[in-house]
Each structure stands twice: as structure tokens, then as C-alpha cells.
Amino acid sequence: MRTLIALTTLAVLISPMIGRGESPTDSATPIADRYRADARRIVDAALAGNDAWRKMEELCDDIGPRLSGSPQLEKAIRWAADAMKRDGQENVRIEKVMVPHWVRGKESCTMLTPRSHEIAMLGLGGSVGTPPEGITAPVIVIHDDEELEARAAEVRGKIVLFNQAMPQYDPEKGSGYGTGVHYRVHGARKAAEHGAVACLARSATAVSLHTPHTGAMRYGDAKVKIPAAAVSLEDATFIARLRKRGVPVTVNLRMEARTFSDGESGNVIGELRGRTNPEEVVVIGGHIDSWDVGTGAHDDGGGCVMAMEAINVLRKLGLRPRRTIRVVLFTNEENGLAGGRAYAADHKNELANHVAAIESDSGVFRPKGYTIDCEDEAREGVAVKQMNDILSLLSSIGEMEASAGGSGADVGPMKSGGVVLMGHHVEGSTYFNYHHTHADTLDKVDPVELSQNVAMLATVAYILADMPGRIGDSR
Amino acid sequence: MRTLIALTTLAVLISPMIGRGESPTDSATPIADRYRADARRIVDAALAGNDAWRKMEELCDDIGPRLSGSPQLEKAIRWAADAMKRDGQENVRIEKVMVPHWVRGKESCTMLTPRSHEIAMLGLGGSVGTPPEGITAPVIVIHDDEELEARAAEVRGKIVLFNQAMPQYDPEKGSGYGTGVHYRVHGARKAAEHGAVACLARSATAVSLHTPHTGAMRYGDAKVKIPAAAVSLEDATFIARLRKRGVPVTVNLRMEARTFSDGESGNVIGELRGRTNPEEVVVIGGHIDSWDVGTGAHDDGGGCVMAMEAINVLRKLGLRPRRTIRVVLFTNEENGLAGGRAYAADHKNELANHVAAIESDSGVFRPKGYTIDCEDEAREGVAVKQMNDILSLLSSIGEMEASAGGSGADVGPMKSGGVVLMGHHVEGSTYFNYHHTHADTLDKVDPVELSQNVAMLATVAYILADMPGRIGDSR
Numbered sequence: 017m018r019t020l021i022a023l024t025t026l027a028v029l030i031s032p033m034i035g036r037g038e039s040p041t042d043s044a045t046p047i048a049d050r051y052r053a054d055a056r057r058i059v060d061a062a063l064a065g066n067d068a069w070r071k072m073e074e075l076c077d078d079i080g081p082r083l084s085g086s087p088q089l090e091k092a093i094r095w096a097a098d099a100m101k102r103d104g105q106e107n108v109r110i111e112k113v114m115v116p117h118w119v120r121g122k123e124s125c126t127m128l129t130p131r132s133h134e135i136a137m138l139g140l141g142g143s144v145g146t147p148p149e150g151i152t153a154p155v156i157v158i159h160d161d162e163e164l165e166a167r168a169a170e171v172r173g174k175i176v177l178f179n180q181a182m183p184q185y186d187p188e189k190g191s192g193y194g195t196g197v198h199y200r201v202h203g204a205r206k207a208a209e210h211g212a213v214a215c216l217a218r219s220a221t222a223v224s225l226h227t228p229h230t231g232a233m234r235y236g237d238a239k240v241k242i243p244a245a246a247v248s249l250e251d252a253t254f255i256a257r258l259r260k261r262g263v264p265v266t267v268n269l270r271m272e273a274r275t276f277s278d279g280e281s282g283n284v285i286g287e288l289r290g291r292t293n294p295e296e297v298v299v300i301g302g303h304i305d306s307w308d309v310g311t312g313a314h315d316d317g318g319g320c321v322m323a324m325e326a327i328n329v330l331r332k333l334g335l336r337p338r339r340t341i342r343v344v345l346f347t348n349e350e351n352g353l354a355g356g357r358a359y360a361a362d363h364k365n366e367l368a369n370h371v372a373a374i375e376s377d378s379g380v381f382r383p384k385g386y387t388i389d390c391e392d393e394a395r396e397g398v399a400v401k402q403m404n405d406i407l408s409l410l411s412s413i414g415e416m417e418a419s420a421g422g423s424g425a426d427v428g429p430m431k432s433g434g435v436v437l438m439g440h441h442v443e444g445s446t447y448f449n450y451h452h453t454h455a456d457t458l459d460k461v462d463p464v465e466l467s468q469n470v471a472m473l474a475t476v477a478y479i480l481a482d483m484p485g486r487i488g489d490s491r
Numbered sequence: 492m493r494t495l496i497a498l499t500t501l502a503v504l505i506s507p508m509i510g511r512g513e514s515p516t517d518s519a520t521p522i523a524d525r526y527r528a529d530a531r532r533i534v535d536a537a538l539a540g541n542d543a544w545r546k547m548e549e550l551c552d553d554i555g556p557r558l559s560g561s562p563q564l565e566k567a568i569r570w571a572a573d574a575m576k577r578d579g580q581e582n583v584r585i586e587k588v589m590v591p592h593w594v595r596g597k598e599s600c601t602m603l604t605p606r607s608h609e610i611a612m613l614g615l616g617g618s619v620g621t622p623p624e625g626i627t628a629p630v631i632v633i634h635d636d637e638e639l640e641a642r643a644a645e646v647r648g649k650i651v652l653f654n655q656a657m658p659q660y661d662p663e664k665g666s667g668y669g670t671g672v673h674y675r676v677h678g679a680r681k682a683a684e685h686g687a688v689a690c691l692a693r694s695a696t697a698v699s700l701h702t703p704h705t706g707a708m709r710y711g712d713a714k715v716k717i718p719a720a721a722v723s724l725e726d727a728t729f730i731a732r733l734r735k736r737g738v739p740v741t742v743n744l745r746m747e748a749r750t751f752s753d754g755e756s757g758n759v760i761g762e763l764r765g766r767t768n769p770e771e772v773v774v775i776g777g778h779i780d781s782w783d784v785g786t787g788a789h790d791d792g793g794g795c796v797m798a799m800e801a802i803n804v805l806r807k808l809g810l811r812p813r814r815t816i817r818v819v820l821f822t823n824e825e826n827g828l829a830g831g832r833a834y835a836a837d838h839k840n841e842l843a844n845h846v847a848a849i850e851s852d853s854g855v856f857r858p859k860g861y862t863i864d865c866e867d868e869a870r871e872g873v874a875v876k877q878m879n880d881i882l883s884l885l886s887s888i889g890e891m892e893a894s895a896g897g898s899g900a901d902v903g904p905m906k907s908g909g910v911v912l913m914g915h916h917v918e919g920s921t922y923f924n925y926h927h928t929h930a931d932t933l934d935k936v937d938p939v940e941l942s943q944n945v946a947m948l949a950t951v952a953y954i955l956a957d958m959p960g961r962i963g964d965s966r
Contacts, residue, residue: 077732080606131555136929225700226785226929253934257552310701454611454701459728 047483048405054335054482055409055475061333062471068325069463071099075321076311076458083141083308084348085117085279092304093284096320096345100286103328105343107289110282113358115348117279118142120308121272125216125245128152129266130258136248138230138309138452139271140200140217141351143244150270151175151214151243157259164206172211175267177218177247178203179256184222185445193448196220197231204244205236214269215244218252223449226250230307231452232351243271281305283355284345288327288336290481296339297366298481299373300326300473303349303356303426310456314447318380318461318469319440320345326474337482339371346426349377356426360433367433371486375424376440376473379447380461382414383472387421387439390488391431396420399436399488406479413468417441436488440473522958523880529810529957530884530950536804537946543800544938546574550796551786551933558616558783559823560592560754567779568759571795571820575761578803580818582764585757588833590823592754593617595783596747600691600720603627604741605733611723613705613784613927614746615675615692616826618719625745626650626689626718632734639681647686650742652693652722653678654731659697660920668923671695672706679719680711689744690719693727698924701725705782706927707826718746756780758830759820763802763811765956771814772841773956774848775801775948778824778831778901785931789922793855793936793944794915795820801949812957814846821901824852831901835908842908846961850899851915851948854922855936857889858947862896862914866906870963871895874911877962881954888943892916911963915948 075092082089093110100108120139127133156174158164164171182196183189197220199206204215219229228248235241247255258265284304290296302319306312323343330341346355360367374386385407390396403418410416423437431437442465450456480487550567557564568585575583595614602608631649633639639646657671658664672695674681679690694704703723710716722730733740759779765771777794781787798818805816821830835842849861860882865871878893885891898912906912917940925931955962 073732073736077729078605078738080608130553133555223700224930224934225698225702225924226932227700227702250930250932250934254552254932257548257933261548263553449700455699455725457701457725457729458732459699459725 046405047402047479048408051479052409054478057333058329058335058475058478059410059412059471062329062474063467066325066329066467066470068321068466068470071321071324072313072317072458072461072466075317076313080311081308082304082306082312084115084281084305084351085119085276086308089281089305089347093282093347096284096304096324100324100343104331105286105288105327108286110284111358111362112280112282113347113354114278115281115354116352117276118351119274119276121145121274123245123271123273125247126268127265128268130263135251135267136226136228137245138228139273140230140233140244140246141307142233142275143204143271143273144241145271145273146214146243146269150268152266152268153213155255155259155265155267157256161206164210168210171207174212175214175216175269176203176207176212177216177252177255179218179252181218182220182222185448191444191448192222193220200231200246201233204233204242205238208238208240208242212242214242216247217244219246219249221249221448224249227453227455229452230309243269243273245269245271281347283347283359286324286327286343288330288341290338290340291336292338294340296369296371297342298339298371298477299342299344299427300477301344301346301426302376303347304345305348305350307350307452309454311458312456313458313461314379314450314456315452316349316377318466319376322376322380322440322469322473325470326477329470329474330478335478337478339481341477341481349426353425357429360429364433367430367435370430370433370435372436372438372480373427373430374438374440374473374477375427376469377424378440378442378444380466380469381442381444381447382465383416383469384414384441384443385416386418386476387423387441388418389421389423389431389437389439391434394490395436395488398490402487406476410472410475413471440469442469521880522877522954523883526954527884529953532808533804533810533950533953534885534887534946536808537949538942541800541804541942541945543796543941543945546796546799547788547792547933547936547941550792551788555786556783557779557781557787559590559756559780559826560594560751561783564756564780564822568757568822571759571779571799575799575818579806580761580763580802583761585759586833586837587755587757588822588829589753590756590829591827592751593826594749594751596620596749598720598746598748600722601743602740603743605738610726610742611701611703612720613703614748615705615708615719615721616782617708617750618679618746618748619716620746620748621689621718621744625743627741627743628688630730630734630740630742632731636681639685643685646682649687650689650691650744651678651682651687652691652727652730654693654727656693657695657697660923666919666923667697668695675706675721676708679708679717680713683713683715683717687717689717691722692719694721694724696724696923699724702928702930704927705784718744718748720744720746756822758822758834761799761802761818763805763816765813765815766811767813769815771844771846772817773814773846773952774817774819774902775952776819776821776901777851778822779820780823780825782825782927784929785925786933787931788933788936789854789925789931790927791824791852793941794851797851797915797944797948800945801952804945804949805953810953812953814956816952816956824901828900832904835904839908842905842910845905845908845910847911847913847955848902848905849913849915849948849952850902851944852899853915853917853919855941855944856917856919856922857940858891858944859889859916859918860891861893861951862898862916863893864896864898864906864912864914865963866909869965870911873965874963881951885947885950888946915944917944
């Protein structure tokens with residue numbers, strides 16, 4: 017691998033960076049035909065050997081988890097900037113963003129009756145803590161809003177366990193995460209309205225091996241803030257079975273969780289500058305922050321590294337497109353979205369020149385194409401069609417498809433600026449098994465699939481940045 | 492369900508227990524033809540409603556984990572005896588067995604360098620503890636015996652991590668557990684031979700969500716006993732990746748583990764006495780002990796409950812076979828096999844009259860038939876053929892097969908007594924994901940599959956106990 021990369025690097029040194037797709041084809045040629053040779057070069061180079069796995073080791077193994085406000089996140093941000101500088105990327109910089117600073121501290125949830133048992137739990141991001149002795153109360157199991165309303169009178173003084181099951185992954189319907197996550201986000205506020213003293217939410221997953229899933233919660237306009245934690249599927253169903261038989265369940269919940277004043281963080285940016293239209297930008301990226309458990313390998317180390325490595329592959333091949341490809345590694349996606357909001361705000365005058373913004377935040381699995389999201393529906397429709405044309409160049413990697421659909425949380429704030437947003441789409445059957453857990457670690461990433469994702473992203477970003485018209489233009 | 496069971500009970504009260512299979516067919520009739528009507532009644536009754544799920548809740552949820560030497564195991568033993576008495580079983584008794592008494596205590600394994608990280612671990616059953624301050628040492632990663640020999644000089648003073656991967660489940664080759672578990676059992680002894688100060692073994696599993704797997708280890712003739720723990724697949728591979736890049740890894744291992752003097756325990760026995768040949772016995776059972784994590788739902792609460800409920804279904808139907816069906820719930824399978832050895836020793840004079848001994852210790856999944864194991868190969872061959880005939884009666888449940896193969900650890904000591912041993916065979920793709928972990932809990936058991944297993948075991952036990960000739964007789 018090393019030899020091959022060295023030769024490629026040599027080729028870059030010998031030949032000046034040259035543009036592709038100028039001739040003999042002209043702007044009327046279908047995109048796929050125009051870029052067939054380039055796409056093959058990019059895919060071959062990415063699959064033959066790249067630096068993505070090494071970057072994943074440095075980010076996930078060496079630095080580890082990186083929650084907003086932590087020294088580890090700032091270390092990761094400096095690492096990403098340094099790595100892009102080492103790769104020779106241009107305009108590498110960190111754009112300052114203030115982020116929330118929530119710290120978990122020690123925590124536990126212990127069943128006291130009917131028998132002593134340590135519940136597998138993770139406090140939810142943003143939750144308040146408990147008094148040092150914890151909160152001890154009977155548990156009431158609630159499945160949904162309807163049951164909460166019906167049993168509102170029973171809730172006062174109790175710990176509410178929301179036992180909403182997340183459905184098994186379905187290839188047609190997707191992950192069911194929306195259903196699974198509702199009470200993690202809103203449970204504490206809803207339970208507190210009826211006088212609950214704490215909130216437990218069944219982890220948003222359909223698969224568990226004693227594996228609690230953390231994530232953000234929101235108090236919204238809650239008058240009283242009660243502590244909130246996720247418990248494992250095993251423990252949620254255990255308590256629910258006991259209560260179904262009428263067995264009283266009492267638990268003690270202890271959380272040192274605390275929110276400090278906002279900390280300084282930043283979005284990391286690096287560019288492959290455009291050859292002829294550098295002011296026009298294709299954003300590619302993911303989020304550099306993660307939860308404080310696991311190492312954020314799928315969520316979203318992979319998304320960051322794919323983007324970093326996509327422009328690295330292009331640079332090594334000497335492929336400089338007309339427009340700029342800008343890697344943006346957003347900070348604070350997990351518990352605030354401060355990075356995504358700041359990027360859209362700080363760059364609002366440039367958004368008209370943002371041709372597209374691609375986010376990869378669904379893990380590193382077999383690549384499947386892109387979902388496209390644009391305020392202008394006609395533009396979105398054209399973009400889907402053009403993207404399907406582009407993706408036909410990647411059939412050697414696997415079956416690919418473009419379709420209308422959501423993109424990514426961090427690029428979302430650019431939507432109102434008219435930007436064509438895209439979600440980097442991968443096979444999704446296991447992502448939510450690892451999501452926000454101790455198990456989101458590098459062993460879950462397949463190095464071959466990582467390279468395939470680099471290949472797909474590099475090819476698509478290059479074409480979007482180089483094609484004569486903008487993606488979504490109907491001419 | 493309750494109504495249906497009540498009606499069935501009523502039927503038992505009205506009709507005296509009657510024998511089946513006497514006429515109009517005679518002993519020359521193929522077994523399946525003779526028992527077709529009985530098999531249908533048994534299967535229908537078991538699937539229509541039974542008490543197995545309730546028993547699982549009482550054993551796993553209410554009592555919980557039950558390691559040898561613990562008060563919980565003795566509670567489970569009394570519960571099982573009481574439950575069988577309540578069901579009206581005969582000769583219910585607890586046969587005394589002395590068992591090892593190992594206690595885990597508090598434990599942790601903390602990575603100190605290259606970064607602070609809590610390793611997901613479980614001490615191994617039988618291991619000695621560490622000094623209170625733990626053992627702090629560099630980690631050397633070893634894959635197999637060959638590498639241990641080749642790098643013997645590097646081992647002294649280090650903590651050896653055996654990073655042997657267990658293969659993914661293969662429908663043809665099975666679980667690969669034998670490969671996965673080798674260094675859990677023997678690693679400490681082998682590492683100590685070369686001066687290691689502690690042993691870590693990658694958990695014996697192919698699937699992990701931050702899930703360490705405990706289990707028994709043995710010092711054998713080791714001159715020095717070093718502490719031994721299992722670490723999660725995630726942490727084993729993390730450390731291995733670091734070491735592969737030459738990064739020094741130091742951990743602190745703390746274990747309070749201690750072995751006390753043997754405690755008193757017992758095998759639980761209950762019978763459906765034989766109609767005409769009560770001295771001839773078909774043993775059915777599992778092991779009542781479990782590890783001290785999870786609740787031993789698959790390993791082996793399910794095996795115990797299936798057996799208890801199998802004779803309960805037969806009794807409620809008024810089906811009393813010629814021979815005795817004896818439920819034996821063995822103690823101390825997990826870390827000693829004292830129960831299995833004691834049963835064979837205490838009953839050695841009756842073994843000639845043990846027609847068969849069935850153990851279910853592979854979890855509660857879709858039932859698939861039986862494996863048969865007998866010292867007399869000719870007898871084994873005949874038994875396999877006859878069992879396939881019997882299993883043809885269960886096609887409404889699913890595809891069933893009998894084949895030669897291992898039975899169960901607890902019935903193993905009866906093999907030299909000439910007993911036809913049988914393993915209750917179930918679909919095995921996920922058993923070792925849960926095995927010996929916090930995740931072996933009741934949510935992993937499907938109530939319908941539990942009933943199907945009760946139906947299969949009840950039908951087979953009844954026919955083995957009632958058929959004119961003994962299973963394996965060639966006439």
C-alpha cells in the first residue's frame with residue numbers, strides 16, 4: 017500500500033494539477049460520460065490504499081470520546097486541523113464556536129426492591145443531577161403519551177420509566193429511530209408536568225447486550241427540571257414485567273451530571289481550492305464531536321475521516337476541480353448543533369455560492385448513494401436525476417441510488433439559504449445498535465467499507481465541484 | 492390462557508390417569524404410528540397454554556443470578572422443589588451436593604496508558620484476586636500458543652492479553668465456542684508458566700456490544716496462580732490495535748475475587764412416576780445454577796423450566812407413561828459440575844435402569860431435535876433412527892432431526908453407565924452472544940419458542956418412557 021501511495025504522490029509532483037472534463041466533451045454531455053475516466057481513477061486510487069483507517073485510529077483509539085466542552089474534543093479538533101495541514105490541504109482553519117459543556121460525572125441506578133440489582137444506565141445529555149444521596153422512589157412504567165395522560169394521577173412522586181420499544185430495523189421502513197428516541201428527548205419534561213421526580217427512558221435501540229444508549233434530552237419550557245437517564249432494553253423490560261405482575265419496584269437514581277458555562281470549540285475547515293471558480297463551494301463533512309462513551313467511530317468519526325480523506329485522494333491524484341471542495345467538521349452536533357448553526361450564520365453571505373453540502377452521519381457501512389434535500393422542489397428533482405447519473409459511475413462498488421430525503425443535522429441550517437443538501441447514505445441495519453453507546457468503537461468499522469465510502473464521496477464531491485452547471489440546474 | 496388451563500386441569504380430575512399405546516397397536520408398530528394421537532394432544536396442550544413463562548419470571552426475574560455458593564442458588568433450588576410440589580409431581584426432593592464457593596467481589600480493569608479508559612471486564616470464575624491496589628503492568632498481546640512460545644521471553648512481568656477471536660456462527664460448523672473459550676480456561680496457567688503477572692482473555696463471543704463474558708477458568712497444575720479476567724471484544728481489539736502500532740499499553744487490574752470453603756447445595760428432583768415400570772427412568776433436565784451476571788435465562792433457566800413444565804403438561808393431560816420421567820435440575824454446572832458427578836455417583840446402581848438422560852443446556856430457541864450420545868455405537872445408531880421416527884410427530888412445530896452428537900455436561904457422567912444421553916437441540920445462532928453475560932435475561936427468550944420446546948421435550952420424554960422397548964434396542 018505504501019509503495020502505491022508513494023508512486024501516486026510522485027505523479028502529483030511530476031504533473032501539475034490539471035483540470036479534467038474540459039475536452040473533448042462539452043457541457044452538453046451527460047455527466048456520467050464526461051467523468052467516467054476520472055471516476056475510475058478516483059475509485060481505483062481510494063480502494064488501492066488510503067490513509068482513512070490510520071486517521072480513524074488516531075481519532076478514535078488515540079483521542080477517544082470527545083463530548084462538547086471536553087479537552088478531548090479540543091484535542092480532536094487540533095488533530096483534524098493538523099492532519100489536513102499535513103495532507104497539504106488549503107485554508108485549513110478552526111472557526112470558533114461556543115458550545116454547551118455538560119459533564120456526566122458518576123452515576124448509577126440501583127433497584128432496591130423487589131431485589132438488589134444494578135441497572136445498566138447512562139444519564140442523558142443536558143440532564144440535571146440528583147442530590148448526592150440520589151432520588152429513591154417507586155417506578156411507574158408508561159408506554160406512551162396516551163397512557164401518561166390516562167394515569168397522570170399515579171405519576172406524582174414517582175420515577176417514570178418510559179418503556180417505548182424501538183422497532184426492529186426494516187429495509188423498507190428504516191430504523192424506527194424516530195419512534196425510539198421520543199421519550200429520551202421529551203420524557204423528562206412530560207413526566208415532570210405530572211409531578212414525577214425523575215425520568216428513565218428505555219434506550220433507543222432494537223438490539224441490546226446490556227447496552228444503554230445515551231443522547232440529548234431537552235427540558236424545553238419545563239417548570240421543574242427532573243433528572244433523566246436511559247436504561248438498557250434488558251432493564252426496562254425487566255421492570256415492566258415486574259410491574260405487569262403488580263410487583264412494586266423501587267430504585268435509587270444517582271447522577272452527578274452538571275452543566276458548566278459554555279466552552280470554546282470550533283468547526284474545522286480545510287479545502288481543495290477550486291481551479292477556476294474557487295468562490296463556489298461544495299461542502300463535505302461530518303461532526304467532530306461525539307458522546308462521552310465509546311469512541312464515536314460510526315458517530316461520527318467515520319463521517320469526518322471520509323471527508324478528510326476524500327480531498328486527500330483527489331489531491332494525491334492531482335485532480336483539482338473547477339470549484340472548491342470544503343471539508344467542514346462541525347462541532348457540537350450531539351448536544352446543541354452549535355457548529356452547524358454557526359457555520360450557516362458565519363457563511364450566510366457565501367451560501368448562494370454553496371453548490372451543495374454533503375453530510376455523512378449515518379456510520380461507515382456499505383455505501384448506497386445519496387439522499388437529496390432542497391427547499392426548491394424542482395431543483396431537488398433535477399438534482400436527484402443528475403445524482404443518479406453520477407452514481408452510475410460507482411457501480412463497481414455496489415448498487416447506488418439517489419433519492420429525495422433528509423441530509424444531516426449540521427448542514428440543515430443551510431437549507432433556508434437554498435443550498436442543495438445531501439446525506440451520504442449507507443446500509444443502515446446495524447447503525448442504531450452502536451449509536452451513543454460504549455460499543456461505538458473501531459472494531460465495528462470494516463476498513464474495506466471505509467475505503468468504499470471514501471471512494472464514493474471523493475468521486476461525487478469531485479464531480480459536483482467540477483461539472484459545468486451546478487447540481488440541480490435544469491439546463 | 493388461564494381458562495384453558497383450568498379446563499385442562501378439570502379434565503385431569505375427571506379422568507383417572509390412564510396409559511396410552513396399549514391397544515389397538517402392539518409393540519411391533521413403528522413408534523410414530525403408535526403415538527401419533529398422544530403426540531398431538533401433548534403438542535396442542537403445550538402450545539395452547541402452559542406455566543413455563545411464569546416459571547421463567549419467578550426463576551430469572553424474581554430470584555435472578557444464582558452462582559454456586561450464593562444464597563440465590565439455594566433460593567432457586569427451594570423454589571424449584573416447591574414449584575414441582577405445587578404442580579403435584581411425585582418424589583420431589585433435593586439431593587445434597589457440596590459445591591465450590593467463588594465470589595467475584597469488586598473488580599475493574601483500567602487502562603492507564605496511552606489514555607485513561609475503563610475496560611469492560613468480568614473476572615473469571617475460580618480466579619484468585621489481586622492485591623488491594625491491583626496489579627499494574629504493561630500488556631503483551633498474544634494470539635495463540637505458537638505466539639506465546641515464540642515470545643516467551645517477553646512475557647515475564649507483563650499482563651498477557653489472549654486475543655483469540657471466536658469465529659462468527661456458521662450454520663454448518665456451529666458456534667466456534669471451542670476455539671473462543673480455550674484461553675479463558677487455560678490462559679492463566681499458560682501465561683504464568685512464562686512469568687506473566689495476570690491474564691486477560693478476549694471474551695468468547697463473535698458479537699459484542701461492550702459485553703464481557705465470564706466463565707470458568709482452571710489453574711490445573713499451575714505453580715503460580717495469577718488473576719484472570721475476560722475483557723470485551725471491543726477492548727481486546729482496541730489494545731491489540733494499539734500494540735500493533737507499537738503503542739505501549741499499561742493497565743491496572745483489580746479483583747477482590749475469593750474462593751471460600753465448599754458450600755452445601757443440591758440437585759432438585761421431581762417425578763412423573765411410571766405406570767408399570769417405575770424403576771426404569773428417563774431423566775430430563777438442565778442446570779439450576781448460573782453465573783452471577785444476567786439472570787441465566789438461556790443458560791440454563793430455560794432448560795430447567797422446560798423439564799419442569801414438560802411433566803406438568805403430561806400430568807395435566809393425565810398421561811402417565813410405563814416408565815418414570817425424572818426431572819433432574821443439576822447444581823454447579825458452571826464452575827465444577829459437582830451436581831452432574833454427584834447424580835451419577837449417587838444413582839450408579841440405578842443407571843442400568845436409566846433408559847435415557849436428556850439435557851437441555853443450549854438455550855431456548857426454535858427447537859430442532861436431539862443429538863444422541865451413547866458408548867455403545869450400535870445402540871446409538873438405532874436410537875438416532877428411532878428418534879427420527881419420533882421427531883416426525885413434531886413436524887407441526889418445525890423441521891426436526893436426530894443425529895449422533897454431544898449431549899450435556901451434567902448428564903455426561905452417566906455415559907460410562909451405558910445410558911443413552913441426549914442433547915435437546917435448538918437453533919444456535921445467537922446463544923453465545925448472551926452466554927455468561929449481563930445480557931442473558933428474559934427479554935431474549937421468546938415465549939412461543941419456550942412453549943415449542945416444552946412441547947418437543949414433553950412429547951419425546953413421554954414416548955421414551957412409554958414405548959414398549961427401550962430406546963436403542965434393536966428389536
